[in-house]
Amino acid sequence: MTHKVLVLGAGYAGLVAAKRLARQVHGDEVSVTLVTACADFVERPRLHQLATGQAIERVPVAQYLRRSSVELVVGSVVGIDLEERTVTTVQDDESRLMPYDTLVYALGSNIDVDGVPGVAAHAWSLVGTDVAAQVCTQLRVLARQNGQVAVCGGGLTGIEIAAEVAECFPALRVTLVSGTRPGAWLSPRAQAYLARTFEALGVTVRTGAHVREVRPDELALDDGDRVPFELCLWAGGFRVPPLARVSGLAVNSQDRALVDGTLESVSHPGVYVIGDAAAVTGAWGSQLAMGCRTGGFTGPKAADIIAARLTGREPRQFRYRYIHECISLGRRHGLIQFLNADESPKPVVLTGRKAIAYKNATLNGAKTLFRHPGPALPRRGHLTLKADLTHAGRAQA
Ligand SMILES: Cc1cc2nc3c(=O)[nH]c(=O)nc-3n(C[C@H](O)[C@H](O)[C@H](O)COP(=O)(O)OP(=O)(O)OC[C@H]3O[C@@H](n4cnc5c(N)ncnc54)[C@H](O)[C@@H]3O)c2cc1C
Incomplete structure (x- = not known):
């Protein structure tokens, strides 16, 4: 059988x-x-x-x-x-x-859209190709009006989304909202590079408060502040x-x-x-x-x-x-943070276009594995049930 x-x-x-x-x-x-x-x-x-x-x-x-x-x-x-x-x-x-x-x-x-009230109703999250295409249409329209985009989440996903949007649509005003400093776990050198890149791309970083609620046109933060937006992209963690x-x-x-x-x-x-x-x-x-x-x-x-x-x-x-954390910051900037065995960051980082090339190679390498899942594997015939x-x-x- x-x-x-x-x-x-x-x-x-x-x-x-x-x-x-x-x-x-x-x-x-x-x-x-x-x-x-x-x-x-x-x-x-x-x-x-x-x-x-x-x-x-x-x-x-x-x-x-x-x-x-x-x-x-x-x-x-x-x-x-x-x-x-x-x-x-x-x-x-x-x-x-x-x-x-x-x-x-x-x-x-998938991206968690249930943890904070209003996310599912008023924010977009990149859960699939169809949604990503719809977000693209919205961003194009908004860019013509110098609109305001709020990206929520200071983890890798939020960081990458904010940088990509700011680089591709320089007319947009992009704010990255995060309870803690984005990339706070990175080495000091990497954090400095991240801050410089956000500044160069015109991304405003708002930290120190969590999003309490997403409303149709603003984020309500738990320190009482509000962040207005025309489009909100949610990256508040996976579930x-x-x-x-x-x-x-x-x-x-x-x-x-x-x-x-x-x-x-x-x-x-x-x-x-x-x-x-x-x-x-x-x-x-x-x-x-x-x-x-x-x-x-x-x-x-x-x-x-x-x-x-x-x-x-x-x-x-x-x-x-x-061994590493690969972060893209648009297509011109990137950051590879090398890690110690205990997952703490090494002082060694790779930045700029070299980092983008490194990350692309890593992602493409994964797809190569799909085609060739192990060239050195024993061939059929050597094994029996x-x-x-x-x-x-x-x-x-
Ligand atoms: C915008 C974004 C950027 C990211 N960037 C990075 C990054 O730079 N580096 C990194 O390491 N990770 C990144 N991630 C996370 C990474 O994509 C995931 O961790 C990874 O895809 C998980 O792999 P997986 O095989 O476990 O699941 P997935 O890749 O999610 O695959 C799940 C599979 O299950 C299928 N499936 C799900 N539910 C059902 C169902 N009910 N019935 C049938 N099929 C189903 C899906 O169609 C899919 O084929 C990012 C994620 C996002 C959204």
Whole structure:
């Protein structure tokens, strides 16, 4: 009987996981199916480029899967039954029940629009390509009127959006609103570069107060101040959708699934969780931040772990550390902050166009992994299915 592996989500984590796993197993023994709501790969770290009128590459997931045995199913996952081991998807009002033996959950995260009143109603957030295109239309109209844009959130996403908008639309008045100083975790050299770049781009930075409410045309801050805007872009942090928690997987307070050192759910053997959806502990002891690197490293690792278990080998534990933080500040300025093993910033930074080239190489490198998920992997034929990885099989072992 074929062992069915279902991979949910074709982002940085799921796409590589599916393709790399399929490459290591016999297709007649193990089937790998990738389920995604969106037929194209969405390069989320470039959505602010799309929102500012720059063309970004749109690659269908199917194209990345060429010459692989992974079956692609386009549909939204609406339910997971962890006891029956089935996933329900919906596409064009048609629902489909998909059984699995091994599940890889990689449904990612999204920008949190529910934490502060008024965000969902009055602010835009870059949650997908359609929204980014709509934001672009609004920004173009607003630029003709020297309009005012408020960007909320002093994390990497807010910093990148504010810089990109200011560079592409110099006629706009851009204010970045953040409770704490944007980039306060960076080295002093990087912080100084960031401040200089914002000044050069004409971005006003408003710190020291949190947004209490987003109103139709202004932000109400918790110190009583107000920031008027014609367009508000919200980047107040990521949130993992509740599906993992609702389905019964053990999760933390952010709804990220709890996993062990082999990326397997601590509550449900046979379920692996990767990318933003997983609470994975890094080598320095705390949780890996949400980011494409986390997906890019947990995806291949999960594939290797599952392939090892399917072939009766003991998998190696996941170990990973961040080495850098790549920040684009428009297309002329950028910042690469190199990191120590404990994630603290090194004094070493790379800036300017070299940093942009470095970041582009990193993002493009991730997509190269989708096409070539491991040139040094053992080819099919070297491995055979030896282990019963079903829940029953694992329980007996
Ligand atoms: C504007 C912006 C800029 C960013 N910049 C950076 C950056 O510079 N560096 C960085 O490291 N990170 C950045 N990020 C974050 C980064 O994009 C994410 O952390 C990363 O994409 C997470 O990878 P993932 O594979 O876990 O999930 P995703 O890439 O989110 O992939 C999730 C997949 O699951 C699918 N999916 C979701 N829900 C369902 C469902 N119910 N049914 C079926 N399919 C579903 C999606 O279609 C997608 O295929 C940025 C994000 C944004 C929005």
